[in-house]
Amino acid sequence: MSFPVFARTIRDRRRFLLWWCLGMALFVVSQVSFYPSMTRSDALRQYMEEAPEWIKMFTGGETDIVSPVGYMNSQFFYLMLPLLLFIVAIGLGSDALAGEEGRGTLDLLLSAPISRTRLVLERWAAMDFLLGTIAGAFLATAMASAAAVNMGISFLKMAEATFAAFLLASLVGTFSMGVGAATGNRGLSIALGAILGLASYLLDSLGLMVPSLAPWRKASVYYYYSANNVLAKGLRVGHVLVLAGGVALLLLCTVDSFRGRDVGVRGFLSLPLLRRRRGAGPAPETSRG
Amino acid sequence: MEEVIVTEGLTKFYGRSRGVLELDLVVRKGEVFGFLGPNGAGKTTTLRLLLDLIRPTSGRAFVLGMETTEKSVEIRARTGYLPGELALYERMTGYEFLLFFARLRGGVEWGYVEELCRRLEADPGQRLSSLSRGNKQKFGIIQALMHRPELLILDEPTSGLDPLMQQEFHRLVAEAREEGRTVFISSHNLPEVERMCDRVAFVREGRLVEVVEVASLKDRFLHRVEVVFSSPTSPGSFERVPGVLRAEQDGDMVRLLVRGSMDPLVKALAGFPVLRLTSHEPSLEEVFMTYYGDQDSRSAPMQPGGDRG
Numbered sequence: 173m174s175f176p177v178f179a180r181t182i183r184d185r186r187r188f189l190l191w192w193c194l195g196m197a198l199f200v201v202s203q204v205s206f207y208p209s210m211t212r213s214d215a216l217r218q219y220m221e222e223a224p225e226w227i228k229m230f231t232g233g234e235t236d237i238v239s240p241v242g243y244m245n246s247q248f249f250y251l252m253l254p255l256l257l258f259i260v261a262i263g264l265g266s267d268a269l270a271g272e273e274g275r276g277t278l279d280l281l282l283s284a285p286i287s288r289t290r291l292v293l294e295r296w297a298a299m300d301f302l303l304g305t306i307a308g309a310f311l312a313t314a315m316a317s318a319a320a321v322n323m324g325i326s327f328l329k330m331a332e333a334t335f336a337a338f339l340l341a342s343l344v345g346t347f348s349m350g351v352g353a354a355t356g357n358r359g360l361s362i363a364l365g366a367i368l369g370l371a372s373y374l375l376d377s378l379g380l381m382v383p384s385l386a387p388w389r390k391a392s393v394y395y396y397y398s399a400n401n402v403l404a405k406g407l408r409v410g411h412v413l414v415l416a417g418g419v420a421l422l423l424l425c426t427v428d429s430f431r432g433r434d435v436g437v438r439g440f441l442s443l444p445l446l447r448r449r450r451g452a453g454p455a456p457e458t459s460r461g
Numbered sequence: 462m463e464e465v466i467v468t469e470g471l472t473k474f475y476g477r478s479r480g481v482l483e484l485d486l487v488v489r490k491g492e493v494f495g496f497l498g499p500n501g502a503g504k505t506t507t508l509r510l511l512l513d514l515i516r517p518t519s520g521r522a523f524v525l526g527m528e529t530t531e532k533s534v535e536i537r538a539r540t541g542y543l544p545g546e547l548a549l550y551e552r553m554t555g556y557e558f559l560l561f562f563a564r565l566r567g568g569v570e571w572g573y574v575e576e577l578c579r580r581l582e583a584d585p586g587q588r589l590s591s592l593s594r595g596n597k598q599k600f601g602i603i604q605a606l607m608h609r610p611e612l613l614i615l616d617e618p619t620s621g622l623d624p625l626m627q628q629e630f631h632r633l634v635a636e637a638r639e640e641g642r643t644v645f646i647s648s649h650n651l652p653e654v655e656r657m658c659d660r661v662a663f664v665r666e667g668r669l670v671e672v673v674e675v676a677s678l679k680d681r682f683l684h685r686v687e688v689v690f691s692s693p694t695s696p697g698s699f700e701r702v703p704g705v706l707r708a709e710q711d712g713d714m715v716r717l718l719v720r721g722s723m724d725p726l727v728k729a730l731a732g733f734p735v736l737r738l739t740s741h742e743p744s745l746e747e748v749f750m751t752y753y754g755d756q757d758s759r760s761a762p763m764q765p766g767g768d769r770g
Contacts, residue, residue: 176564184552276548280604283512284565285538434515437475 177281177291181298185264189302192260193309199256200310203247204317211238225381232400233380240325241403244314249399253310253337254373261303261345262365268295269430270352270361278435288431296349296423300342307338325403333402339415340397344369346419350426354433368393393418463490465612465643466511470520473506480506482667483520488645493638495658495675496647503667504647505545508616511645512542525612538566541605545616545647547598555585555592555600562604569608577603580629595621606633613637613644619653631657651682652742686717688730689737702729 182189210216220227220235228234232250236242269292272278282288311334315327348365352358372392379389389395396411466488473480481503488494498504509515511524513533522529524536550558555578563569578585583599592600598621605613613634619627634644634657648654654661655675663670683706696708696715703725707718713736719726723740730738 174564176561179564180561275551276546277550279509279514279544279546280542280548280562280601281565282514283537283540283542283544284562285534285567286565287534432516434475436509437515 175294175297177286177294178298178301181268181295182301185298185302189305192306196256196306196310197313199252200248200313201317204314204321204323207243207321207323210243213238228380229377232377232398234400240318240323241329241400243323244318244325244330245400245403248310248314249333249337249403251373253307253334253399254340254369254394254397257303257307257337257341258344258366258369260306261299261341262348262362262369264299264302265345265348265365266352266358266361268299268349268352270356270358273352273356273436274358276436282435289427292349292353292423292427292430296346296426299345299349303341303345304338307334307341310334329403329406332407333399336397336399336402336407336412336415339412339419340393343393343415343418343422346422346426350422350429353426353430356433356436464488464523465490465525466494466645467523468507468510468520469522471507471510471517471522472519473503473510473515474518479503479667480515480518481510481664484664484667484669486662486669486672488643490643491638491641492659493634493644493646493657495654495661496645496664497649497651497654497661498647498664499649501666502664504649504664505616506667507664508542508545508614508645508647511614512537512540539610540612540614541608541610543601543605543613543615543618547601549589549597549600551590552588554588555583558589558600559585559603559607563607566608573609574603574607577606577633580633581626593621595623595626598622599626602630602633606637609640609642611642613642613646615644615646617648618646619648619650627653682720684719684723685741686719686723686726687714687737687739687741688717688733688735689714691734691736694733698733699726699729702726 217238220237223235230251231237231242231246234242234245234250237246269278272281281291311331314330314334318325318327318330344365347368348361350361351364352361355361372394375385375392376389376394379385379387379392379395393415396414398408398411401408464487466486468484468486471484471486472482484503484507486507496504496507506515510517511522511529513529513536516530525539527536529536550561553561559574559578563571563574577583581599581603583596583603585600587596589597589600598618602615602618605615619630622630634646637644638659644657646654646657655678658675660672660674661678662672690713693710693713694715696710696717699705699708699715699717704719704721704723705717705726706720709716717726
């Protein structure tokens with residue numbers, strides 16, 4: 173059994189993959205190399221303890237940024253790693269179907285004997301493969317550089333947190349792909365994917381600080397990622413299941429909406445709006461005979 | 462005779478705008494069938510319905526005996542398709558592109574792909590983004606033919622091809638017919654359809670106007686003929702020639718509107734000092750005006766130059 177669409181998608185993305193892995197590695201090495209000088213600084217520890225509440229937005233509610241777990245959490249896991257993976261996931265997810273449709277090549281691809289379900293699944297698998305490889309590059313350099321500066325941190329828990337970040341990004345990417353599958357509009361799928369990623373981050377972080385928002389944290393997918401807890405205590409099966417279940421549900425919706433759609437018919441959804449706007453104007457519609 | 466394409470009341474609306482209306486069509490095995498109509502008549506819509514890229518608003522379509530919305534993958538495995546607005550994977554080379562589609566089809570006879578490249582003079586080493594429109598079209602055609610499908614669905618296949626390549630393409634279509642395969646071609650170019658097809662369906666504004674044998678077209682359609690004489694000649698000499706509907710003088714030139722066979726006119730011209738003789742095919746719009754409009758054929762406009770757009 174061969175997977176031509178999967179294979180071709182990876183091949184087309186090989187440069188993209190290489191640059192992202194290199195960039196991730198450089199970012200990790202440069203940040204971790206500061207760690208030894210950070211631990212020697214009592215001033216920083218003191219500063220963080222007296223820091224304003226909003227600082228916790230970027231650390232997941234932690235004030236400890238000097239211990240190995242605190243440092244890795246604040247520098248990478250709580251915000252930067254998911255954010256970078258979101259960018260990758262939204263880019264790939266929106267391109268997978270809507271991008272291809274926008275470039276006009278989807279007609280040709282779907283004239284080959286490949287079912288729409290299979291196309292969605294192969295493209296989704298390629299997205300997750302690329303996302304996973306980039307997350308893997310992050311993890312590998314994080315482990316290597318942590319070992320190089322003698323940072324006492326559990327590799328297993330770092331792997332668990334990286335996996336959780338990968339799952340979270342996969343969820344955002346699958347959502348973006350689904351919007352593209354349902355509308356054929358790449359811009360919209362990027363925008364809604366970015367909104368999901370940022371809104372869930374904000375809701376989770378603000379919920380830490382604003383007590384009235386606290387109960388709403390569970391409505392944010394970011395809550396189930398909870399990097400600081402994973403680094404300290406390990407993965408929680410329930411949270412992993414929520415994220416994985418979310419991915420599966422979104423993938424199902426993507427397949428379903430793509431199967432039912434008229435491919436290449438753009439502007440269909442926006443037509444009623446346009447008509448209403450034109451009708452509201454002073455000039456009556458003129459027919460072009 | 463086996464029916465390869467059957468549509469029953471096939472209708473497609475995009476929101477409130479029309480694609481095709483109540484289309485009933487039968488294409489038989491082994492024929493080259495032309496689907497002719499002006500731009501916006503619903504040709505591409507029909508073809509895309511057959512490939513299940515879009516779904517009918519009402520009605521049904523069967524290809525190779527299978528309903529398009531149910532057995533699309535099986536249909537597509539046995540069909541070759543060339544989209545009207547062809548977009549290729551620009552970053553691939555021609556070779557990579559053909560290899561990708563060969564893999565999607567589960568492997569094809571590569572020798573045949575190479576033969577097609579040779580015959581259409583397509584250079585598979587080039588990156589597709591660097592190719593001209595006509596050269597891109599060649600890869601679209603090769604891709605549609607590469608697996609020797611039972612049915613070819615081609616949307617404006619010769620657009621962008623130079624005349625020499627158009628001839629080669631006509632030969633490929635003729636070969637497909639000889640092998641008993643079926644070809645469904647959409648076009649807005651009547652002379653081309655006359656050359657290639659056995660039967661033609663005329664569509665206009667989403668509706669099927671008529672299906673005719675190409676052989677019967679010959680004596681139905683109009684030609685505009687311009688004859689330049691070495692000395693002024695009265696058009697009255699030709700008005701009574703059979704088939705001539707109208708004759709007008711313009712200096713040394715006489716413009717004639719002729720229906721059916723040219724033979725009587727050519728024989729009549731033999732007695733005159735003819736310097737130059739040109740014949741124009743009627744444009745598709747003129748054909749519709751003269752045959753399917755309410756107008757009398759004698760009021761057809763007599764402007765020089767055929768519209769091949």
